[in-house]
Amino acid sequence: MKETFKIAGMKYRIDNLKKIAIPNERYNLSKNDLKKLGVDLVYEYKFDIKSVELIPEPDNPHDNNAVKVIFNGVHIGYIKRGSCSRVKNLLRDGYEFKLDYIKYGNSKEIVEYEEGETELQKDYDEPRAAIYIEKEDNNTTKEDTKPQKQKEKLSLPLTIACIVAFILAFLSIIGVI
Numbered sequence: 001m002k003e004t005f006k007i008a009g010m011k012y013r014i015d016n017l018k019k020i021a022i023p024n025e026r027y028n029l030s031k032n033d034l035k036k037l038g039v040d041l042v043y044e045y046k047f048d049i050k051s052v053e054l055i056p057e058p059d060n061p062h063d064n065n066a067v068k069v070i071f072n073g074v075h076i077g078y079i080k081r082g083s084c085s086r087v088k089n090l091l092r093d094g095y096e097f098k099l100d101y102i103k104y105g106n107s108k109e110i111v112e113y114e115e116g117e118t119e120l121q122k123d124y125d126e127p128r129a130a131i132y133i134e135k136e137d138n139n140t141t142k143e144d145t146k147p148q149k150q151k152e153k154l155s156l157p158l159t160i161a162c163i164v165a166f167i168l169a170f171l172s173i174i175g176v177i
Contacts, residue, residue, distance in 0.1 A: 001134055002132055002133070002134040003086075003090070003132065003133050003134070004100055004130050004131070004132045005079050005080065005083045005086075005087055005130060005131055005132070005133065006079075006080050006083075006128070006129075006130045007069050007076065007077040007078065007079065007080070007128070007129040007130060007131065008077055008078050008079070008080045008081070009077040009078050010076055010077040010104075010127040010128060010129060011127055012077075013075060013076055013077060013127075014104075014127065016074045016075055016076055017045075017074075017076060017104050017127055019074055020047060020048075020071065020072045020074050020076075021045035021046075021047065021104060021105065022045060022046050022047065022048060023044070023045060023046075024042060024043055024044060024046040026039060026042045027042050027043065027045075027106070027108065029042070030120075031110060031118065031119075031120040034108070034110060034120075040109060040110045041108070041109045042107065042108050042109075043103050043104065043105050043106070043107050043125075044104075044105030044106040044107070045104050045105040047071070047072075047102045047104075048072070049071075049072070049099050050072045051070075051071070051072055051073065052069070052070070052071055052097065052098065052131065053069075054068070054069060054070075054079065054087065054131070055067065055068040055070060056068075056088060057078075063078075063081055063084070065081075065085060065088075066078050066079075066081075066084060067079040067084045067087055069129075069131065071099065071102065071129075076102070076129065077129065079131075087133065095133045095134065096133070096134065097131050097132065097133040098131065098132055098134075099129065099130075099131055100129075100130040100131055100132045101128075101129060101130055102127075102128075102129035103125060103127065103128050103129065104127040105124075105125075105127075106122060106123065106124050106125075107122070107123050107124070107125050108122050108123075109121050109123070
């Protein structure tokens, strides 16, 4: 199971993002160099993920259900308002979370047209990021699997008995028995 949750309010924390942003050397590459690397979209900055924390903020004046997102020790935003309860429940139930992506700064994108021509377009994107929360669906225990195995063992003799009964019934209908 994997659920993705977007981080809101990042545009109000540009100064915080600048503290942890690392210039992306690929951003200075030419269109041809990017194509050789197989890169269609590149951002001016990248981020070295060291730590991500989700901190409930029940005293938040705007939303008592708020969940603050701290990335590498810096507050970058909040879990979007409508997702906070879900995120809190998943974390309480032992699900783990990871930063899915963080995008900030100018971007360059190779756009391909129908004629096969390409163009390098530059743009400024609002900062955005998301986390994902996942847990393997390993909810079955050894005890849960035992009844299933027993059921399989019991169903084989029952299947054989049904086949034998069918054959005997068929033979009596056609008059062999």
